[in-house]
Amino acid sequence: MISAADAPRNARSPRKALAGALALGVHVLFVLLLIFGVSWQTRRPAPVMVDLWQALPEPSAQPPARPQPLPPPKAPEPVKAAPPPPQPVEKEPSPPEAPDIALEKRKAEADRLKKLQAAKAAEEKAKAEEKAKAEEKAKAEAARKEREKQAAEQKRQALLRQMEAEDMKQQLAADTAANEARMTSLSEARAAASKRQAEVASVVGRYRDQISAKVRGNTRLPDDLKGNPQVRCLVKLLPTGEVVSVRVTQSSGNPAYDEAVVRALEKSSPLPLPADRDARAAFVPELSFVHRPKE
Amino acid sequence: MTPEIGQDLSLFHLILHASLPVQIVMALLLGASLMSWWFIFIKMFSIKRAIQVTDRFEREFWGGGDISAIYQRVAGEREGAGEMERIFEAGFREFMKLRPQTGLSLNAIIDGTRRAMRATYQRELDGLESHLAFLATVGSVSPYVGLFGTVWGIMIAFMGLSSVAQATLAQVAPGIAEALIATAMGLFAAIPAVVGYNRYTHDIDRLANRMESFMEEFSNILQRQVTSKAP
Numbered sequence A: 001m002i003s004a005a006d007a008p009r010n011a012r013s014p015r016k017a018l019a020g021a022l023a024l025g026v027h028v029l030f031v032l033l034l035i036f037g038v039s040w041q042t043r044r045p046a047p048v049m050v051d052l053w054q055a056l057p058e059p060s061a062q063p064p065a066r067p068q069p070l071p072p073p074k075a076p077e078p079v080k081a082a083p084p085p086p087q088p089v090e091k092e093p094s095p096p097e098a099p100d101i102a103l104e105k106r107k108a109e110a111d112r113l114k115k116l117q118a119a120k121a122a123e124e125k126a127k128a129e130e131k132a133k134a135e136e137k138a139k140a141e142a143a144r145k146e147r148e149k150q151a152a153e154q155k156r157q158a159l160l161r162q163m164e165a166e167d168m169k170q171q172l173a174a175d176t177a178a179n180e181a182r183m184t185s186l187s188e189a190r191a192a193a194s195k196r197q198a199e200v201a202s203v204v205g206r207y208r209d210q211i212s213a214k215v216r217g218n219t220r221l222p223d224d225l226k227g228n229p230q231v232r233c234l235v236k237l238l239p240t241g242e243v244v245s246v247r248v249t250q251s252s253g254n255p256a257y258d259e260a261v262v263r264a265l266e267k268s269s270p271l272p273l274p275a276d277r278d279a280r281a282a283f284v285p286e287l288s289f290v291h292r293p294k295e
Numbered sequence B: 001m002t003p004e005i006g007q008d009l010s011l012f013h014l015i016l017h018a019s020l021p022v023q024i025v026m027a028l029l030l031g032a033s034l035m036s037w038w039f040i041f042i043k044m045f046s047i048k049r050a051i052q053v054t055d056r057f058e059r060e061f062w063g064g065g066d067i068s069a070i071y072q073r074v075a076g077e078r079e080g081a082g083e084m085e086r087i088f089e090a091g092f093r094e095f096m097k098l099r100p101q102t103g104l105s106l107n108a109i110i111d112g113t114r115r116a117m118r119a120t121y122q123r124e125l126d127g128l129e130s131h132l133a134f135l136a137t138v139g140s141v142s143p144y145v146g147l148f149g150t151v152w153g154i155m156i157a158f159m160g161l162s163s164v165a166q167a168t169l170a171q172v173a174p175g176i177a178e179a180l181i182a183t184a185m186g187l188f189a190a191i192p193a194v195v196g197y198n199r200y201t202h203d204i205d206r207l208a209n210r211m212e213s214f215m216e217e218f219s220n221i222l223q224r225q226v227t228s229k230a231p
Helices: A016-043 A058-065 A100-123 A128-149 A155-218 A255-267 B011-016 B020-062 B067-076 B083-098 B106-129 B132-161 B169-229
Strands: A231-237 A243-250 A286-291
Touching (some): A100 A155, A128 A155, A155 A255, A231 A255, A255 A286, B011 B169, B020 B083, B020 B106, B020 B132, B020 B169, B067 B083, B083 B106, B083 B169, B132 B169
Antiparallel strands (some): A231 A243
16 A cells, blocks of 8 residues: 555755855855955056156246235236236246336346356256255245235336246246256166166176186196196086087197196086076176186 | 056956857856855755754664654654654654564565665665765866866957067957956866865765664664564
């Protein structure tokens, strides 16, 4: 007889929903981890280009500072409204447009300034921009104070304009100074390159000494050697320092001695070589080797 | 494929801009990973529960309880019973049915009981081992699927390179990066699946051993019961 109790039981349903939620959770967690992990990693090595300046470039910093002191005197004095517009092209238009109060004086002043400027530019190369900056600041400050104080005095206008002209020239000077700074940074880079060369040279010298010491240790000098004759060999090297071939390019006159040096070189294989790529270039693939019995 | 140097190579950017086959592979792998984790958790729950219930039943059975009382309890809780409890129930029910029948030898009774237990044992083992094959498949195949996606993506990246005069790393790097994501996903799907598969087959083997020894021992007990009553 077969009853319902005989029927095989189904395995009870496991907690499928919970398992599904957990599986999703694992993936969400992993993706979050990846997003944060990867975004942290990608942000770190962002390339940054740096220009080295000895001082901040003056011209770019000045224009925003300029307009501020000017407006206040403009408002109370309608006569003063003239100076601001010609400012950018001050050099040429200012003389004709200016009132005739101090034309002569101004011309003389301008001449003097030009000369002064030329002298300055010529003599001060390294410190020009610092000085210019300081002077400029001081002058801007003074100009502002004067303007505020003597807004009523029209006499001073010409003087003010002169000062502005001076400022413009100083701006130019600052420009040239910035250029000079750039030049100096360039020359610094060149200096760094030459420093690197010097480093390489010192490494090369050190290894040259090591090589000759090793060869010297392996040299068996012939008995009949007299004096301190010099042998010059051309050694072909593998990058590992292995000696491929040795050829005498300048004999000492004593064949036995030449032979001894060649043997010593072959015996010294591998020669010590610097790890630095640039320094290694002095040795591989060919090395001109000079040997003297007595150093 | 124009290389966008300096553009952010965020993960989603790479995935969204991957070529279609690579995207299909990625979707496949994501599905496989989700499924395998789902099965891993299902198996984790069910195997843990099976071990717990088996422990409890063995303690009860060997604790000297009355066999028919245990049978009553197990037969009562049909759905909540564990694997070993069901084997016990099937064997004991068969035994109870066979024993009153006259003309059956002792061996016949015990054999019948054992067959009933064996059948239930097979069924239970089958239930425990379900889905494990899927885990094994994911564990062995998904790295290859991911590798396929990667190879395809790199192929596309290099094909794009052929049209430009000057080849730079920046032109292939995004393509290779996006292609490598496929391999990463394949490994991400495969590693848990392999670990889960090994872990669960080990657990199930141990459970199966326990069930088999229980079957033998229970047969002995029943045999003793019959021989002590028969004469």
